[in-house]
Amino acid sequence: MVDSEFLEELEAILIQADVGINTTERLLSGISERLKESRQREASDEEVVLRALKDEIVAVLGPPEPLRKAEEGPTVIMVVGVNGTGKTTTVGKLGHRFRAQGADVIFGATDTFRAAAIEQLEIWGERAGARVIRHEEGHDPAAVAYDTCQAAKARGADYVILDTAGRLHTHVNLMRELEKTKRVVGREIPGAPHEILLVLDATAGQNGLSQAKTFREAVDVTGIVLTKLDGTAKGGIVLAIRDSLEIPVKLIGIGEGIDDLRDFDPIEFADAIFYDLDA
Amino acid sequence: MFENLTQRLQETFRKLRGKGKLSEADVEEALREIRIALLEADVNFKVVRDFISNVKMRAVGSEVSASLTPGQQVIKIVNSELTELMGGRESKIRYAPKPPTVIMLVGLQGSGKTTTAAKLAYLFKKQGRKPLLVAADTWRPAAIKQLLVLGEKIGVEVFSAEEGEDPVEVASKGVDRGKFLGCDTVIVDTRGRLHVDDDLMAELGSMQKVIMPQEVLLVVDAMTGQDAVNVASSFDERLELSGVILTKLDGDARGGAALSTRAVTGKPIKFVGVGEKIDALEPFHPDRMASRILGMGDILSLIEKAEAAYDKDKAVELREKLKTAEFTLEDFQDQLEQMQKMGPLDEILRMIPGMSRIKGAADLQVDEHHLRQIEAIINSMTPEERRNPEIIDGSRRRRIARGSGVRVQDVNALLRQFNQVKGLLKQFGGGGKAKRRAMRKGIIPFLQ
Numbered sequence: 150m151v152d153s154e155f156l157e158e159l160e161a162i163l164i165q166a167d168v169g170i171n172t173t174e175r176l177l178s179g180i181s182e183r184l185k186e187s188r189q190r191e192a193s194d195e196e197v198v199l200r201a202l203k204d205e206i207v208a209v210l211g212p213p214e215p216l217r218k219a220e221e222g223p224t225v226i227m228v229v230g231v232n233g234t235g236k237t238t239t240v241g242k243l244g245h246r247f248r249a250q251g252a253d254v255i256f257g258a259t260d261t262f263r264a265a266a267i268e269q270l271e272i273w274g275e276r277a278g279a280r281v282i283r284h285e286e287g288h289d290p291a292a293v294a295y296d297t298c299q300a301a302k303a304r305g306a307d308y309v310i311l312d313t314a315g316r317l318h319t320h321v322n323l324m325r326e327l328e329k330t331k332r333v334v335g336r337e338i339p340g341a342p343h344e345i346l347l348v349l350d351a352t353a354g355q356n357g358l359s360q361a362k363t364f365r366e367a368v369d370v371t372g373i374v375l376t377k378l379d380g381t382a383k384g385g386i387v388l389a390i391r392d393s394l395e396i397p398v399k400l401i402g403i404g405e406g407i408d409d410l411r412d413f414d415p416i417e418f419a420d421a422i423f424y425d426l427d428a
Numbered sequence: 429m430f431e432n433l434t435q436r437l438q439e440t441f442r443k444l445r446g447k448g449k450l451s452e453a454d455v456e457e458a459l460r461e462i463r464i465a466l467l468e469a470d471v472n473f474k475v476v477r478d479f480i481s482n483v484k485m486r487a488v489g490s491e492v493s494a495s496l497t498p499g500q501q502v503i504k505i506v507n508s509e510l511t512e513l514m515g516g517r518e519s520k521i522r523y524a525p526k527p528p529t530v531i532m533l534v535g536l537q538g539s540g541k542t543t544t545a546a547k548l549a550y551l552f553k554k555q556g557r558k559p560l561l562v563a564a565d566t567w568r569p570a571a572i573k574q575l576l577v578l579g580e581k582i583g584v585e586v587f588s589a590e591e592g593e594d595p596v597e598v599a600s601k602g603v604d605r606g607k608f609l610g611c612d613t614v615i616v617d618t619r620g621r622l623h624v625d626d627d628l629m630a631e632l633g634s635m636q637k638v639i640m641p642q643e644v645l646l647v648v649d650a651m652t653g654q655d656a657v658n659v660a661s662s663f664d665e666r667l668e669l670s671g672v673i674l675t676k677l678d679g680d681a682r683g684g685a686a687l688s689t690r691a692v693t694g695k696p697i698k699f700v701g702v703g704e705k706i707d708a709l710e711p712f713h714p715d716r717m718a719s720r721i722l723g724m725g726d727i728l729s730l731i732e733k734a735e736a737a738y739d740k741d742k743a744v745e746l747r748e749k750l751k752t753a754e755f756t757l758e759d760f761q762d763q764l765e766q767m768q769k770m771g772p773l774d775e776i777l778r779m780i781p782g783m784s785r786i787k788g789a790a791d792l793q794v795d796e797h798h799l800r801q802i803e804a805i806i807n808s809m810t811p812e813e814r815r816n817p818e819i820i821d822g823s824r825r826r827r828i829a830r831g832s833g834v835r836v837q838d839v840n841a842l843l844r845q846f847n848q849v850k851g852l853l854k855q856f857g858g859g860g861k862a863k864r865r866a867m868r869k870g871i872i873p874f875l876q
């Protein structure tokens with residue numbers, strides 16, 4: 150039998166990875182099931198237990214899910230989230246990725262609220278080689294989204310990526326504004342937006358769950374981009390999010406550079422949580 | 429309401445018997461809940477562990493105050509301990525004896541430094557000071573432009589250079605510029621960086637050496653989880669922070685990061701950001717933050733109100749009277765007064781733990797207007813009339829109605845209801861069942 154001290158250590162690691170108490174408890178009771186099934190209950194081997202826990206985490210996260218693509222016409226991706234999580238940077242990185250695949254990409258500067266947000270996106274547009282559709286600061290974001298879709302259709306662009314203003318999910322009117330932008334996009338391009346990516350900061354704690362819940366209610370989030378994994382935060386709240394809301398993590402951000410975007414890999418993610426234990 | 433109040437008083441007495449001091453079991457039971465609450469609020473795991481063991485030491489064996497249950501008592505101790513932990517030290521800006529006062533804002537990417545820089549400048553300007561903003565984040569695309577736009581909006585000068593220039597040099601020139609312009613406060617916005625990025629952390633160290641700020645403030649996102657301790661302690665080790673600013677508190681994050689940063693650095697939180705608007709910067713209130721983190725605000729205000737309003741002797745007396753059905757209109761008046769000291773009735777109802785789970789409690793409406801009317805009627809009676817309502821004849825009723833501004837029918841109704849309640853109390857010896865029946869029948873008039 151594995152001593153309870155080791156289990157407590159695992160619990161401590163999970164909680165400090167922002168997994169949250171509920172999910173931590175679920176995971177730990179999940180592995181005792183797993184160990185029973187595999188008849189390794191007597192195993193005194195800590196490695197076996199750790200393996201089981203990592204498997205459990207990978208199972209919760211589900212298999213990697215690629216980004217969706219429109220069957221025909223431009224694929225529209227809306228990038229949403231609370232303030233400062235890395236939305237604009239992610240738009241730049243994503244655009245760069247699609248451009249490298251030879252696609253034609255248009256950015257829509259629908260963050261018309263934050264000072265110099267439009268200029269920031271324009272710089273990313275230059276870096277990535279994407280055209281940026283913009284209005285003036287303070288204009289209606291839905292109108293920018295409309296113009297961006299028009300431009301994409303006219304040009305036969307492959308991708309439209311909309312950078313939206315950061316908003317705390319508790320501000321109801323701002324969430325409505327986001328719904329409106331989404332509706333406009335859907336009217337202009339059938340089936341759009343094809344992806345609504347919630348950008349979540351890996352340093353976020355339990356509030357990440359509340360963010361995911363409210364954004365999903367408002368605009369049906371289709372995936373998560375977990376940013377800032379290049380620091381010491383593990384982003385464990387995505388486990389709770391996947392578990393209770395079934396939103397998959399699709400991409401991760403690992404730096405401020407244009408290349409610092411990766412597909413999400415559940416196995417790597419599980420390993421990273423226990424990195425200090427292994428070391 | 430009537431039932432709940434008395435029932436609660438009774439419950440208190442029952443629990444109090446033989447429970448003058450908090451036992452280890454009481455404390456442990458309550459602390460289990462507290463631990464979960466703190467972890468859910470994102471207070472760091474180790475900080476929670478230390479905190480819980482401190483509270484335990486303090487709580488076991490301490491006196492339970494007359495108006496509280498042992499559980500409430502523990503929560504009260506936890507709350508005051510939390511408040512103390514986060515308050516104490518002076519949390520004002522340290523101004524330089526010889527201006528300008530230099531303030532450096534540092535932190536992770538996206539924590540809100542640029543917005544906070546502008547908010548601070550606006551606050552200083554409103555206080556009659558002359559601030560200068562320095563755009564030393566020469567790296568993030570359009571960060572300089574962002575500060576320029578904000579500066580223009582609030583009418584504060586911004587010193588800036590080209591993107592890509594050496595930030596230490598920019599900061600240094602900025603401070604010189606501030607001196608030249610006769611500014612008394614210079615706020616330096618810096619690039620967001622990871623606490624594990626050695627080069628960038630060293631860069632901040634050099635900047636600090638050159639501009640010698642009075643304040644180095646770490647800007648922390650209130651939604652930060654467990655990692656807050658790593659961030660805060662790394663920045664503090666490198667720069668000897670003078671304080672912390674907590675941002676984005678207008679969301680629904682419980683803000684455990686506030687406690688975590690405070691616990692590992694010992695540095696005070698000086699301001700909190702509560703919105704995207706330029707004036708959404710407030711001084712930090714340790715007590716409010718403590719109750720937000722604890723997430724038991726309802727119970728806390730109930731504890732406070734119960735302690736403030738509770739009159740122990742009267743409660744004992746009332747209980748005896750209920751038993752013997754010697755309950756008079758005078759006692760009723762006392763009750764109303766006590767309840768009013770505790771605040772709006774439906775608010776109190778909602779605060780009672782477990783109330784929301786009771787069937788039908790949600791649509792329990794307290795008719796405050798009716799309640800005030802009853803009070804006015806009773807107040808218009810003579811003490812004699814209150815003790816012996818039987819003597820209230822027709823002419824007394826008219827006088828009372830005039831005195832309290834109601835119709836005679838209202839006085840009649842109250843007296844009738846009072847007699848019915850009294851009758852029931854007598855019948856059942858003051859037990860809970862009678863009161864419940866009275867409530868169901870709508871006899872106790874202000875509960876519908």
Ligand SMILES: Nc1nc2c(ncn2[C@@H]2O[C@H](COP(=O)(O)OP(=O)(O)O)[C@@H](O)[C@H]2O)c(=O)[nH]1
Pocket residue numbers: 230231232233234235236237238239315348376377378379380401402403404405409537538568620622
């Ligand atoms: N270390 C790190 N920083 C990032 C990452 N993604 C974005 N950032 C930084 O986070 C800050 C906020 O990014 P931005 O894209 O403006 O966020 P937005 O407000 O959500 O649009 C910027 O300083 C970015 O450089 C990441 O994956 N790692």
Ligand SMILES: [Mg+2]
Pocket residue numbers: 236237238260266312313314315
């Ligand atoms: Mg942005």
